[in-house]
Amino acid sequence: MNHQPTARTLAQSHFRTLRIGSPFQPRIDALAKTQDWYNWAGYRAPHSLWDEELEYFAIRSQAALFDISPMTKYRIEGPDAEAFLDRVTLRDVTKLKPGRVHYTAWCDDEGFVLDDGTLFRLSPTRFRLCSQERHLPWLLDSAIGYEVSVEEETEAVAGLALQGPTSFAVLRDAGFAGVERLKIFDLADFPHDGETVTISRTGFTGDLGYELFVHADKALSLWDRLMAAGELRGIRAIGYTALNRARLEAGLIVANADFTTAEHAIRADRLRMPDEIGLGFMIDLEKGHFNGRRAILEARARRKLRHVLVGLEIEGNIPAEHAIVYHKKHQEVGLVSAAMWSPMAKRNIAIASLTRPYGDTVVEDLWVEIYAMRELQYQKLMKRAKVVARPFIKLDRRTANPPADF
Amino acid sequence: MKAWDAIIIGGGHNGLVNACYLQRAGLDVLVVEKNGWVGGAATSRELTPGFLYSNCSYVCSLFRPEIMRDLELPRFGLQVISYEGGAVFTRDGDYLANYRDHDAHRREFARFSKRDAEAYDRYARDVTRQCRFIQPLLMRTAPDPTSLKPRDLGELLYLGKKFAGLSAQEMALTLRFWTMSISEFLDEYFETDVIKANFALSGIIGTALGPMSPGTAYVLLHHYMGEVDGSVGAWGYARGGMGAVTKALAASFKASGGTIRTGAEVDHVLVRGGKARGVMLAGGEEIYGKLVVSNADVKRTFLKLVEEKELPDIFLRRVRNFKIRGSSGKVNIALDSLPEFPALPKDSPVYRGDMHFTDSMERMERAYDDWKAGRWSADPFLDMVIPTTLDPTMAPPGKHFMSCFVQYAPPKVNGREWTDADRDGFAESVIAQIAEYSPGFRDRIVHMEVRTPREIEAEVGLTEGNIFQGELTFDQLLFNRPVPGYAQYRSPVGGLYMCGSSTHPGGGVMGAPGRNAAAEILRDLAKSYQHMSPAHDVI
Numbered sequence: 001m002n003h004q005p006t007a008r009t010l011a012q013s014h015f016r017t018l019r020i021g022s023p024f025q026p027r028i029d030a031l032a033k034t035q036d037w038y039n040w041a042g043y044r045a046p047h048s049l050w051d052e053e054l055e056y057f058a059i060r061s062q063a064a065l066f067d068i069s070p071m072t073k074y075r076i077e078g079p080d081a082e083a084f085l086d087r088v089t090l091r092d093v094t095k096l097k098p099g100r101v102h103y104t105a106w107c108d109d110e111g112f113v114l115d116d117g118t119l120f121r122l123s124p125t126r127f128r129l130c131s132q133e134r135h136l137p138w139l140l141d142s143a144i145g146y147e148v149s150v151e152e153e154t155e156a157v158a159g160l161a162l163q164g165p166t167s168f169a170v171l172r173d174a175g176f177a178g179v180e181r182l183k184i185f186d187l188a189d190f191p192h193d194g195e196t197v198t199i200s201r202t203g204f205t206g207d208l209g210y211e212l213f214v215h216a217d218k219a220l221s222l223w224d225r226l227m228a229a230g231e232l233r234g235i236r237a238i239g240y241t242a243l244n245r246a247r248l249e250a251g252l253i254v255a256n257a258d259f260t261t262a263e264h265a266i267r268a269d270r271l272r273m274p275d276e277i278g279l280g281f282m283i284d285l286e287k288g289h290f291n292g293r294r295a296i297l298e299a300r301a302r303r304k305l306r307h308v309l310v311g312l313e314i315e316g317n318i319p320a321e322h323a324i325v326y327h328k329k330h331q332e333v334g335l336v337s338a339a340m341w342s343p344m345a346k347r348n349i350a351i352a353s354l355t356r357p358y359g360d361t362v363v364e365d366l367w368v369e370i371y372a373m374r375e376l377q378y379q380k381l382m383k384r385a386k387v388v389a390r391p392f393i394k395l396d397r398r399t400a401n402p403p404a405d406f
Numbered sequence: 407m408k409a410w411d412a413i414i415i416g417g418g419h420n421g422l423v424n425a426c427y428l429q430r431a432g433l434d435v436l437v438v439e440k441n442g443w444v445g446g447a448a449t450s451r452e453l454t455p456g457f458l459y460s461n462c463s464y465v466c467s468l469f470r471p472e473i474m475r476d477l478e479l480p481r482f483g484l485q486v487i488s489y490e491g492g493a494v495f496t497r498d499g500d501y502l503a504n505y506r507d508h509d510a511h512r513r514e515f516a517r518f519s520k521r522d523a524e525a526y527d528r529y530a531r532d533v534t535r536q537c538r539f540i541q542p543l544l545m546r547t548a549p550d551p552t553s554l555k556p557r558d559l560g561e562l563l564y565l566g567k568k569f570a571g572l573s574a575q576e577m578a579l580t581l582r583f584w585t586m587s588i589s590e591f592l593d594e595y596f597e598t599d600v601i602k603a604n605f606a607l608s609g610i611i612g613t614a615l616g617p618m619s620p621g622t623a624y625v626l627l628h629h630y631m632g633e634v635d636g637s638v639g640a641w642g643y644a645r646g647g648m649g650a651v652t653k654a655l656a657a658s659f660k661a662s663g664g665t666i667r668t669g670a671e672v673d674h675v676l677v678r679g680g681k682a683r684g685v686m687l688a689g690g691e692e693i694y695g696k697l698v699v700s701n702a703d704v705k706r707t708f709l710k711l712v713e714e715k716e717l718p719d720i721f722l723r724r725v726r727n728f729k730i731r732g733s734s735g736k737v738n739i740a741l742d743s744l745p746e747f748p749a750l751p752k753d754s755p756v757y758r759g760d761m762h763f764t765d766s767m768e769r770m771e772r773a774y775d776d777w778k779a780g781r782w783s784a785d786p787f788l789d790m791v792i793p794t795t796l797d798p799t800m801a802p803p804g805k806h807f808m809s810c811f812v813q814y815a816p817p818k819v820n821g822r823e824w825t826d827a828d829r830d831g832f833a834e835s836v837i838a839q840i841a842e843y844s845p846g847f848r849d850r851i852v853h854m855e856v857r858t859p860r861e862i863e864a865e866v867g868l869t870e871g872n873i874f875q876g877e878l879t880f881d882q883l884l885f886n887r888p889v890p891g892y893a894q895y896r897s898p899v900g901g902l903y904m905c906g907s908s909t910h911p912g913g914g915v916m917g918a919p920g921r922n923a924a925a926e927i928l929r930d931l932a933k934s935y936q937h938m939s940p941a942h943d944v945i
Contacts (some may be wrong), residue, residue, distance in 0.1 A: 034507075051506055053637065057487045062798055104938055166798050232803035234796065317471065317636060317942045343635040344485065345753070346474040372945055379945040406798040 019044035021190025022069035023158035023219030043070035057240035062234030064331035070157040078148035092284040105290030158219035163209030166233040168403035174229035206250025263390035276307035333358035415697035418446020420657035421701030423920030440671035450649025454853035457740040468914040484654035492759030545941035552602035577746030588622040614731035634713030683901035704888040704908035724889035726851035732817030732859030732870030734753040824860035874913025895923035
């Protein structure tokens, strides 16, 4: 037998590289002083590159470059793309104009959240959906009856987040003329290296910041362009630990960290409706039918929403990561999913999921029990927790127009 | 005529912290500040276009996070950024760096001594233990050991219990720490001169003592007690310069309804019947207040602002003998490009940390010898930082602000006042030292602010320009700060309080004196201080 090699047989060798590199990997490897990697959806991604604390401060004082290429990306295109996405996702896509981005989520027919993500409207008929998890079967099945194509383009498109107070100045100095016109959640195409780069004023830090998407083969030249322009603006590449701190301060949630996505939840009681994870604001009942609408309406009407996701401020300065939340110090009412001492807010903050009515109508007398391991002993601390609004920090520079230089 | 509930003399960081807490407790508070701006020794002024200086204090660590939180300083713009380590340049063209990464730090030390490299953990453990003992005391009023009041007895018991909680070995170490010289202390851990010089600098900063003077080991502890966001001992830059601290305090104070009058120098405190009634400004204007709080140092407060007849003799004598000696100066430099240090690789993080040139204990002690002789040090000790490597707000891109803390500078030169020529000579000793390690340094200088003890006293009001409002030696700490019997922020004059760094727990931009003083005032007024968070747990 003499078989010709096909794309499929050529792809066999993937088993030799269990963690693939992103299009930016040569640059990231060169900066990875700590060699502190983790597995982000099959990519070799940095937890930190040189110092996770200082990387965090790069986000908050200068400009930080973070590789978001491993994010799952779908290209959704066709005359019915708008109608299709309006049907699949919670927010009103007809209100999302070309050149705009919104943060959204989508549910299964029972109203349970499949994922949250960002939807970029690149043209009247073309969208990009970015998310943590993979949804191709769900999207393709939902597309039946619509004139729309759904294509997974995770590896073909490289993504960078440029975040921090000098991020605008870096882009301007890099020659992206007109970038000053981008208001928060705007996007536009800019020429780069014979092709185009899509720049949006978005991010996961609550700070001034941008996200850039480019064909994978133009990734390195984009990286170099930003690094060169940013040298005098203090640009630094960072890893996920720093970004994760910034996102928590911004009060943003992470799928399968702060809630379990519906296609992964084995245990039925882990499923969550948007109202149960702080995403109720996305639900637009004015618009037409969307997946999960009936179930969500029924749950609201019959008060079947059992959970609530809240921001907490906890006394003291010891992070309450994965601490149990109590009412009156004895009744267990929930769990902290993310917690930290916030350098920006100078407060001990947390995101927690509570069982209603706690965190909803009963917000007094809440406590968290912190188990702080210190030299092989738990120091157990019962600390008062206060339900507070998210985001935990609000930075004027994030939305200032025109954006400032720092 | 209006009588304020409280008048604070001086808008330094402690005065403002005090004012904020009192205003938030419902008092009607006025801050009077002699300069046209607030901030005291935590100011950032633009003296040449485009460059913001940290004119006096220049790094941040000791400022208590509990205070930042209580007074919502982040909301009013305060942001503190950790920085990256630092180095001592050695005269043979090398350097000894401090890295934040534990193993990089060990390998760096091993370049000089494998033994010392492995001794670092033991040193760090002992210093940390001592810090954990002292840290909880920062936010408490020191007990009066002669008093039989239940509160004092309770606090003494607390102190005693903490002390008794130490092992015999630790107790011995604690006492040694409080009394030893930094030189002797470091001898117990390290054998390499440059490594000792590297650590010794924290023992002499701001102090009119040399590394071989007893008491300097404690000064080192004082510089290790701070934190940046939970990293105990770490130091950072306030984004926008140290003035950002007082700017945020002033904004917080005003937002809660407080009033600040700048350009209002106090001539003296009005006292009637042994009780403070307000202040008289230099122009003769009288402002009345139910109580007066002085942010000025203890000497300035009681030797200049209060009439002698109002004070008991023994108190006056002790105030006169309070050690608050000028020992340091400051050179702030605007640079048109980043200086190069050929000893450092171009990608070294040291550029973003603190840099020093004194590579031996002997050079450090010799610098002190000059001070004793009434001269500024010919070969000074510098603590030099370039905050603009991490803070884009203080200079245009590519340009830099460099802060040089300089030691030693005597309060008087050969027994006479400083002259402008002396000041220039002092600056030259600094520039010459930097230029020796950084060719072309002089050509990069755009502007320079030179501050000897004369300038610091004249502008900020710190007696002799002492940055701590009084030496941090054990005879002037806890219940002896500033003087025995008056360590609880009260004074012999009724209704006149102290809230500056002359009081417990002392100087550095810590804010604890201002906060603790507010607690005592509110206690006297029988007002709640629920809005004041307790100190964070040390677990």
